[in-house]
Amino acid sequence: MTKPADPIEVYAKLKARIDENKFPIEPIYFELANKIFPGDKEIMPRIMARLANAEQARIVAALPDPGLPAGSGKTMEVSDAFAAGLGMDKAVVTKHIRELFEKGMLFPTKKGPNMARTFLQLHDAALGNPAYDSSLGRIYYDLWGFIEGPMNKPAPKDLRADHTSEFRVVPRWPSIKDVPGVQPFEDARAILKSRDLIALMRCVCKASHTDRWCGIPDESCITLDRTAQYNLDRKTGRKISADEAISIIERYDKFATVHLTVNQREVTQLLCNCHYCCCLAIKFAEKSRFISEVDAEKCKGCMVCVERCQFQANSMKKYDGIEGEKAFSDPEVCRGCGSCVITCKSGARTMKLVRPLEHVPEALSIY
Amino acid sequence: MGLFHCPLGAPYYDDDACIDCGLCYATTSQEKVGASRKIKEYMKAHAARTSAVSKVAVCGKGGSGKTTAVALLTLALKEAGRSVIVIDADESNPGLGRMLGIEGEPQPLSDLFREDGLFSERERFGMDDIPPGFVSAVDGLRFMAVGKIRDPFQGCACSLAESARQIVEKLDLKEGEVLILDMEAGVESFGRGVERHADTILIVVEPSFESIAVAGRIARMAQGMGIGRVGAILNKVASDTLASRTTQELEKQGVKVFGVINYSQELAEAAFEGKPVKDGVAVKEAGTIIAAMQGW
Numbered sequence: 128m129t130k131p132a133d134p135i136e137v138y139a140k141l142k143a144r145i146d147e148n149k150f151p152i153e154p155i156y157f158e159l160a161n162k163i164f165p166g167d168k169e170i171m172p173r174i175m176a177r178l179a180n181a182e183q184a185r186i187v188a189a190l191p192d193p194g195l196p197a198g199s200g201k202t203m204e205v206s207d208a209f210a211a212g213l214g215m216d217k218a219v220v221t222k223h224i225r226e227l228f229e230k231g232m233l234f235p236t237k238k239g240p241n242m243a244r245t246f247l248q249l250h251d252a253a254l255g256n257p258a259y260d261s262s263l264g265r266i267y268y269d270l271w272g273f274i275e276g277p278m279n280k281p282a283p284k285d286l287r288a289d290h291t292s293e294f295r296v297v298p299r300w301p302s303i304k305d306v307p308g309v310q311p312f313e314d315a316r317a318i319l320k321s322r323d324l325i326a327l328m329r330c331v332c333k334a335s336h337t338d339r340w341c342g343i344p345d346e347s348c349i350t351l352d353r354t355a356q357y358n359l360d361r362k363t364g365r366k367i368s369a370d371e372a373i374s375i376i377e378r379y380d381k382f383a384t385v386h387l388t389v390n391q392r393e394v395t396q397l398l399c400n401c402h403y404c405c406c407l408a409i410k411f412a413e414k415s416r417f418i419s420e421v422d423a424e425k426c427k428g429c430m431v432c433v434e435r436c437q438f439q440a441n442s443m444k445k446y447d448g449i450e451g452e453k454a455f456s457d458p459e460v461c462r463g464c465g466s467c468v469i470t471c472k473s474g475a476r477t478m479k480l481v482r483p484l485e486h487v488p489e490a491l492s493i494y
Numbered sequence: 495m496g497l498f499h500c501p502l503g504a505p506y507y508d509d510d511a512c513i514d515c516g517l518c519y520a521t522t523s524q525e526k527v528g529a530s531r532k533i534k535e536y537m538k539a540h541a542a543r544t545s546a547v548s549k550v551a552v553c554g555k556g557g558s559g560k561t562t563a564v565a566l567l568t569l570a571l572k573e574a575g576r577s578v579i580v581i582d583a584d585e586s587n588p589g590l591g592r593m594l595g596i597e598g599e600p601q602p603l604s605d606l607f608r609e610d611g612l613f614s615e616r617e618r619f620g621m622d623d624i625p626p627g628f629v630s631a632v633d634g635l636r637f638m639a640v641g642k643i644r645d646p647f648q649g650c651a652c653s654l655a656e657s658a659r660q661i662v663e664k665l666d667l668k669e670g671e672v673l674i675l676d677m678e679a680g681v682e683s684f685g686r687g688v689e690r691h692a693d694t695i696l697i698v699v700e701p702s703f704e705s706i707a708v709a710g711r712i713a714r715m716a717q718g719m720g721i722g723r724v725g726a727i728l729n730k731v732a733s734d735t736l737a738s739r740t741t742q743e744l745e746k747q748g749v750k751v752f753g754v755i756n757y758s759q760e761l762a763e764a765a766f767e768g769k770p771v772k773d774g775v776a777v778k779e780a781g782t783i784i785a786a787m788q789g790w
């Protein structure tokens with residue numbers, strides 16, 4: 128693992144690169160940017176300008192196609208009148224739309240091709256296609272990294288008080304495999320085995336943080352079911368079997384990353400591998416039902432666990448009747464990711480089930 | 495929220511799976527609460543309940559009379575003209591085969607799913623594909639067992655649960671066939687993934703506080719997995735008042751009661767001696783339960 132960088136320094140470098148690479152932008156990009164991120168006159172219009180050329184921008188601005196018959200179902204087609212209205216050849220329009228779909232700017236919706244509705248929808252799609260890396264340029268990814276802000280915000284201690292958690296921590300499987308009462312929604316292997324389709328894609332957060340230092344490969348986002356299909360459709364994912372997915376997460380056990388998924392029982396979206404140097408969601412991710420505990424008698428004081436914890440839950444302390452300082456996990460801070468348990472060479476750490484089933488809501492809800 | 499956050503797994507707004515609940519573009523907390531409510535209602539209403547009853551998992555706390563219930567349901571389904579396949583997936587209970595009138599034990603299914611097993615690579619299979627040694631048949635009923643742990647060093651219950659999961663998932667049923675799975679008891683074993691591919695979950699409940707609470711938890715978990723047809727069978731109920739109170743409590747927990755199997759001496763003796771059940775009244779009661787299940 129590379130040594131941790133200072134998030135503030137990283138961010139300052141990013142800003143310098145962005146300032147150096149100013150380019151003039153047409154008014155139409157402000158119009159597009161305003162649809163999903165009103166108020167931002169600096170960065171989002173430039174992101175739009177990188178994504179779509181002049182012709183493409185005109186197409187996007189004119190969508191959704193009013194000439195499409197209602198109830199035509201999810202489609203990428205546009206009507207002849209739509210192309211004619213723009214004064215473009217329909218074949219050209221279709222080609223542009225396909226490209227913007229692959230880039231993640233346009234989506235085949237029930238109302239025909241349409242632009243992302245929200246900032247995050249665009250973020251999660253438009254950072255995922257490595258095939259366009261060179262045409263979008265590094266500046267494109269820097270712009271995204273900049274808009275996300277420096278990665279040094281402290282993780283809140285009391286999660287539910289001020290924020291609702293869309294994500295939840297899934298423990299590393301080897302850390303809980305011997306704990307009785309593990310449920311399918313917190314068993315990474317069961318989650319993967321129960322899905323119809325799995326596609327591995329490049330992590331969008333990692334793409335926009337080119338200076339990240341977690342060391343984990345870019346291709347670390349395991350998307351599931353419909354999300355997997357979407358990624359296969361636009362060639363941003365590669366289909367893998369459940370067993371392959373399991374071997375991938377096993378290989379990633381050496382990184383100090385945390386599995387996150389949507390905070391509900393049925394996991395049908397993704398299972399990801401997150402690190403605080405680049406992940407937007409990790410700070411607010413809900414705790415798992417487990418916490419990590421130390422057997423001070425067995426602990427050798429190597430401090431690997433202190434380094435690995437993404438939430439600063441681990442520290443060293445003096446225990447009564449035991450010589451030297453030994454590791455300690457703050458039960459209030461630990462989110463139960465199991466990362467420190469699987470790398471404790473002296474077997475001093477175990478996971479303990481501490482929260483009831485109800486801790487994980489049936490459906491993601493904002494309470 | 496972005497691409498990966500939709501509770502229904504729609505990859506983006508206005509995808510075919512999107513119901514426009516508004517959660518992904520909600521900004522105020524009021525909007526968020528409203529959207530969450532829509533999603534919950536939708537999930538409740540659309541969990542897989544429309545399908546015909548074909549794979550039924552029966553579970554319940556140890557001692558709740560689950561084995562007896564399975565035996566009765568089997569008889570009632572047989573009387574209703576279905577071809578019944580029973581899988582004993584409860585490695586802790588030895589009595590089911592005998593209560594169904596099966597002599598001897600079939601070869602354990604876990605042998606089929608071992609790494610070197612016949613089905614280790616199979617994606618789908620039908621009953622006809624299963625070699626005869628693994629199935630004990632008596633008139634209109636086929637019985638299989640996942641395996642039992644006799645020797646504590648032989649392997650853990652998880653691998654047996656894994657075989658059970660595979661068979662429930664991969665077995666294609668023919669018209670008229672119905673699968674009943676006698677699951678390991680209790681809430682902690684629920685969730686090894688065995689029940690995910692069932693379309694119906696029956697929880698056997700006896701009138702006790704603990705049993706009711708366990709039923710509530712199992713029902714919530716099953717619904718969370720998208721299994722919509724989840725209900726309870728009351729067993730060992732000595733009086734009508736007790737039955738109606740238990741029903742009320744269960745409904746408070748969100749568990750629908752499919753029916754009651756009344757306590758009878760004949761049943762108790764059959765269970766005690768591990769003899770085939772024949773009690774006509776109880777089989778009729780089980781028939782009512784099946785009707786309730788199908789109508790749900």
Ligand code: SF4
Pocket residue numbers: 421425426427428429430431432433453454470471472473474475476
């Ligand atoms: S990794 Fe294990 S041995 Fe090392 S400090 Fe942590 S608990 Fe102690």
Ligand code: SF4
Pocket residue numbers: 418419435436437438439440441456460461462463464465466467468
């Ligand atoms: S102490 Fe930190 S690394 Fe260990 S399980 Fe808790 S959150 Fe994970």
Ligand code: SF4
Pocket residue numbers: 499500501502503504506507508509511512513514515516517518519
């Ligand atoms: S509106 Fe609701 S159902 Fe549609 S994509 Fe957003 S969260 Fe999913």
